[in-house]
Amino acid sequence: MNLEPITFPWLTLLIVLPLLAAALSLVLRKHPVFSRWLALGITLAVLAITIGIFIVADGRGGWLLYEDYPWIASFGIRYTLGLDGISLLLVLLTAFTQVLAILISWHRKYQMAVFYSMLLFMEAGIMGVFLSLDLFLFYLFWEVMLIPMFFLIGVWGHERRVYAAVKFFIFTMAGSLLMLLAIIALYLLHGQQTGDYSFALAALKNTSIPPALEPWLYAAFVLAFAVKVPLVPLHTWLPDAHTEAPTAGSLDLAGLLLKTGLYGLIRIAFPLFPEMAAASLPLLAAFALFGIFYAAWIAYAQIDAKRLIAYSSVAHVGFMVLGLCAWNVTAMEGSILLMFSHGITTGALFLMMGMIHHRTESREIGRLGGIWGKAPVLSAFFLFFALASLGLPGLNNFVGEILILLGAFHANPLWGALAMGGVVFAAAYMLRLVQGVIWGPSEGRTEEITWTDLHPRELLILAPLAVLVLWIGLYPETFLAPIREPVRNLLEGASLVAMKGGLP
Amino acid sequence: MTGDDLAALLPILVLALGSVGLLLIGAWFPRRRTLILTGVGIAVAAAAAAAFYTPPVEEISGLYGSGLYARFFTVLWSLVAALVLLLSVRYAVELGFAGGEYTALVLFGAAGMSLLSASTSLVGFFLGLEAFTLVFYILIAFHKGDPLGAEAGLKYLVLGAVATGFMAFGIALIYTASGTFHLPEAMEGITAGARFRPIGLLGWGMLLVVIGFKVSLVPFHLWTPDVYQGAPAPVAGLLSTGSKGAVFAALVTLLAGLPADRSDLIPILWVLSAISMVVGTLSALRQDNVKRMLAYSSVVHMGYVMIALLSGGASGGRAIVFYLVAYAAANLGAFGVIASLTGAGGEPQTYDDFQGIGWRNPFRCAALAIFLLSLAGIPPTAGFIGKFGIFYAAMESGYGVLAILGILASLISLYYYLRVVVLMFMTFECEVDHARGGISEHSALTICLGAVVILGILPGPLLDLIAALFS
Numbered sequence: 001m002n003l004e005p006i007t008f009p010w011l012t013l014l015i016v017l018p019l020l021a022a023a024l025s026l027v028l029r030k031h032p033v034f035s036r037w038l039a040l041g042i043t044l045a046v047l048a049i050t051i052g053i054f055i056v057a058d059g060r061g062g063w064l065l066y067e068d069y070p071w072i073a074s075f076g077i078r079y080t081l082g083l084d085g086i087s088l089l090l091v092l093l094t095a096f097t098q099v100l101a102i103l104i105s106w107h108r109k110y111q112m113a114v115f116y117s118m119l120l121f122m123e124a125g126i127m128g129v130f131l132s133l134d135l136f137l138f139y140l141f142w143e144v145m146l147i148p149m150f151f152l153i154g155v156w157g158h159e160r161r162v163y164a165a166v167k168f169f170i171f172t173m174a175g176s177l178l179m180l181l182a183i184i185a186l187y188l189l190h191g192q193q194t195g196d197y198s199f200a201l202a203a204l205k206n207t208s209i210p211p212a213l214e215p216w217l218y219a220a221f222v223l224a225f226a227v228k229v230p231l232v233p234l235h236t237w238l239p240d241a242h243t244e245a246p247t248a249g250s251l252d253l254a255g256l257l258l259k260t261g262l263y264g265l266i267r268i269a270f271p272l273f274p275e276m277a278a279a280s281l282p283l284l285a286a287f288a289l290f291g292i293f294y295a296a297w298i299a300y301a302q303i304d305a306k307r308l309i310a311y312s313s314v315a316h317v318g319f320m321v322l323g324l325c326a327w328n329v330t331a332m333e334g335s336i337l338l339m340f341s342h343g344i345t346t347g348a349l350f351l352m353m354g355m356i357h358h359r360t361e362s363r364e365i366g367r368l369g370g371i372w373g374k375a376p377v378l379s380a381f382f383l384f385f386a387l388a389s390l391g392l393p394g395l396n397n398f399v400g401e402i403l404i405l406l407g408a409f410h411a412n413p414l415w416g417a418l419a420m421g422g423v424v425f426a427a428a429y430m431l432r433l434v435q436g437v438i439w440g441p442s443e444g445r446t447e448e449i450t451w452t453d454l455h456p457r458e459l460l461i462l463a464p465l466a467v468l469v470l471w472i473g474l475y476p477e478t479f480l481a482p483i484r485e486p487v488r489n490l491l492e493g494a495s496l497v498a499m500k501g502g503l504p
Numbered sequence: 505m506t507g508d509d510l511a512a513l514l515p516i517l518v519l520a521l522g523s524v525g526l527l528l529i530g531a532w533f534p535r536r537r538t539l540i541l542t543g544v545g546i547a548v549a550a551a552a553a554a555a556f557y558t559p560p561v562e563e564i565s566g567l568y569g570s571g572l573y574a575r576f577f578t579v580l581w582s583l584v585a586a587l588v589l590l591l592s593v594r595y596a597v598e599l600g601f602a603g604g605e606y607t608a609l610v611l612f613g614a615a616g617m618s619l620l621s622a623s624t625s626l627v628g629f630f631l632g633l634e635a636f637t638l639v640f641y642i643l644i645a646f647h648k649g650d651p652l653g654a655e656a657g658l659k660y661l662v663l664g665a666v667a668t669g670f671m672a673f674g675i676a677l678i679y680t681a682s683g684t685f686h687l688p689e690a691m692e693g694i695t696a697g698a699r700f701r702p703i704g705l706l707g708w709g710m711l712l713v714v715i716g717f718k719v720s721l722v723p724f725h726l727w728t729p730d731v732y733q734g735a736p737a738p739v740a741g742l743l744s745t746g747s748k749g750a751v752f753a754a755l756v757t758l759l760a761g762l763p764a765d766r767s768d769l770i771p772i773l774w775v776l777s778a779i780s781m782v783v784g785t786l787s788a789l790r791q792d793n794v795k796r797m798l799a800y801s802s803v804v805h806m807g808y809v810m811i812a813l814l815s816g817g818a819s820g821g822r823a824i825v826f827y828l829v830a831y832a833a834a835n836l837g838a839f840g841v842i843a844s845l846t847g848a849g850g851e852p853q854t855y856d857d858f859q860g861i862g863w864r865n866p867f868r869c870a871a872l873a874i875f876l877l878s879l880a881g882i883p884p885t886a887g888f889i890g891k892f893g894i895f896y897a898a899m900e901s902g903y904g905v906l907a908i909l910g911i912l913a914s915l916i917s918l919y920y921y922l923r924v925v926v927l928m929f930m931t932f933e934c935e936v937d938h939a940r941g942g943i944s945e946h947s948a949l950t951i952c953l954g955a956v957v958i959l960g961i962l963p964g965p966l967l968d969l970i971a972a973l974f975s
Contacts, residue, residue: 181907
């Protein structure tokens with residue numbers, strides 16, 4: 001590890017700034033306008049810091065930033081934050097997404113200050129997940145980010161919001177509580193072996209685990225992460241949560257929360273249990289492939305546009321998991337890049353559905369339609385993001401998907417061939433969405449209302465997203481550079497082949 | 505009893521004499537607010553005395569300890585009593601409680617709990633337990649106009665009297681087996697090979713029945729929901745935190761006296777813990793009254809604490825003490841919110857009463873939500889650290905199955921805790937006006953909330969202090 005001798009705790013700032021703003025926002029509940037500007041200011045400040053780090057980092061490897069303080073001494077728990085290329089990309093995505101989440105909720109009326117406060121709490125929690133290197137701290141943030149999401153869905157969501165919120169909470173808790181037991185077990189094993197009771201990820205990697213226990217511990221971790229990813233068949237909370245959440249909530253769910261599960265696999269589950277991981281990759285790949293087709297099939301049958309996009313997310317995370325399972329540099333890089341890209345395109349689609357819903361009060365594909373003639377700019381953006389989402393070459397998702405497919409072919413030609421079919425499916429449901437929402441006949445609803453095209457605020461939200469879509473699609477190197485070395489380290493440091501004693 | 509012994513009893517004396525004094529003053533100056541606030545002052549003074557005055561002796565007349573462990577619990581129960589009284593100021597006025605008697609009883613109860621936690625002899629155990637049980641006989645039925653309160657009081661009285669009989673008999677049998685009341689020697693009577701081992705075991709079994717009744721472990725829990733429902737909310741808070749916690753504190757001392765090989769007891773304790781968690785959780789799911797839900801939730805929580813008790817050792821003891829503190833803060837807070845919402849129309853108890861009140865009473869309902877999340881063990885609250893400590897102790901001493909049961913119970917418990925949160929914040933706002941709550945209640949709730957959040961984020965200092973208790 002090359003530790004950067006830093007003096008200023010930038011990483012803590014990324015967590016503490018939103019936290020303080022969230023608390024202040026709660027206290028000043030009666031001043032929603034103030035809290036709105038506060039939320040925007042703070043999220044912009046956080047975005048500025050992350051962009052600053054991104055520019056300074058300039059594709060270097062190792063820990064770009066690292067902080068470590070004792071926290072709960074009697075259990076050997078430390079407050080350890082670290083930022084490498086992989087977390088950098090996700091932190092950047094988080095900071096960027098939260099700015100959009102604030103902007104899209106600009107005119108929300110009901111309990112506005114509390115709403116912004118929840119968004120800020122969530123930003124702090126997600127940042128914490130992407131930065132923690134101490135398993136206890138990680139677990140803490142992992143659960144902390146659930147609570148604001150629970151309230152966002154439950155208080156500000158659509159008709160079946162309570163059902164969706166409770167289901168979301170209990171599903172994710174079910175996975176993570178078992179992970180807590182596994183963390184404690186690992187901690188005890190490591191402590192008994194070395195006398196050093198610590199939750200540090202780096203230390204726990206060197207624990208030798210009894211063969212009888214190892215599959216169970218690994219399963220507990222993978223289950224916690226797979227629920228969040230979500231891997232089919234653990235995905236059933238996702239369509240409900242995504243559909244019922246307010247637009248900002250759907251944006252955060254799709255853009256960020258799903259990534260925490262994948263990040264957990266990459267950062268924690270695979271490095272901690274390299275042999276188990278190697279043994280489970282084909283199984284995970286099978287689930288991923290099944291998920292790609294199953295979700296595509298279900299997505300195609302949806303009548304609720306938001307639900308269709310939600311299922312498209314399930315299909316996309318299937319690609320990402322497949323990329324991890326291929327376990328080579330190309331696919332892994334593709335996976336991480338797709339994590340970033342998916343946050344942008346799916347986030348954009350949810351944002352646009354929010355805008356359309358705001359105008360039409362409807363999300364049903366059958367009732368929408370005929371928008372192209374009335375709001376051409378809006379429709380053009382929608383088409384653009386939908387095309388990006390289905391993997392049109394030159395746009396962002398294509399890069400990630402093609403890398404994953406190349407890597408998958410390399411690892412196992414069958415996986416690659418099957419996944420290829422998934423891309424076709426993606427085109428099918430996405431085109432159906434586009435056709436139903438912006439062209440096609442509408443049943444009354446869209447005819448009656450007078451259409452306003454995009455407001456300047458909405459344009460302000462969508463323009464940077466579109467720029468990023470093109471940027472990643474045309475010159476992905478900017479975003480591939482920072483993850484190159486971490487990915488290589490991950491593959492070598494936890495090299496599955498080496499761990500198995502040279503046998504393939 | 506020497507002067508030193510008396511000096512060591514100082515905090516208890518402050519509580520007991522303060523209680524008597526208030527009772528007398530209350531007869532001439534029946535001013536509720538003043539009396540109750542004086543009671544708060546007395547309880548805080550007792551806590552300060554226990555915290556800052558180092559007693560000259562380690563043990564008082566062979567009955568009570570006065571070491572760090574005893575002092576810690578005296579501080580804790582005195583503070584709990586102070587909070588209960590703070591929560592009662594407006595409540596007592598609203599329901600027309602006799603201020604002097606009420607305050608005196610709460611203070612006396614705190615003295616009993618402190619004595620029980622400090623007991624180093626079975627006689628001390630008996631005296632401490634009876635002291636606060638007597639107090640509860642009265643306090644539970646303190647609201648004279650409420651038939652549910654009278655029913656609850658009677659229920660507690662009848663079952664409590666039976667329990668007292670069991671306890672006296674059990675202690676007598678243990679004495680027969682070992683020839684001493686003093687702990688830990690009294691437990692030697694049941695070591696393998698002891699002459700009167702069967703008698704000792706019988707006595708210990710009877711004692712376990714009493715303990716099971718007091719901390720409401722399944723199958724001795726049946727009184728709990730009715731009594732919680734009928735008792736005034738602050739009293740239910742005291743009953744659910746102080747009386748149960750004090751028994752567990754004494755139990756740690758009691759079990760420390762057992763031989764290392766506890767194979768006779770382990771299956772019984774194991775089963776008690778497991779069925780308390782399972783039955784408590786499943787029963788809590790079906791409630792539509794918040795106080796009854798909290799009653800069953802306390803059954804589950806006592807099941808968790810039993811896990812730590814079984815695990816034993818340093819980490820088990822530490823986990824118990826931390827959990828008791830975390831549980832006390834959250835549970836007292838939850839009952840406190842109910843007390844503060846109580847107006848002329850009585851206590852809000854059913855789930856319907858909580859529907860849509862969140863945005864009308866944002867501070868108290870948010871506080872209740874946080875207390876419930878702490879009870880559910882969600883970070884960053886004290887309840888999470890407490891649960892972590894218990895599961896840690898369980899895994900360390902090989903009670904993995906109980907830990908998994910506990911995890912499953914907490915998962916299901918989320919449903920009934922969240923239900924209240926959902927009702928408060930995620931339904932349509934209602935027009936029902938609950939009481940706005942007084943400044944004393946708000947300050948007590950702020951203290952509980954502060955404890956729950958701060959212990960969840962920075963538990964280090966308290967954990968270190970607790971580690972010192974066992975060294």
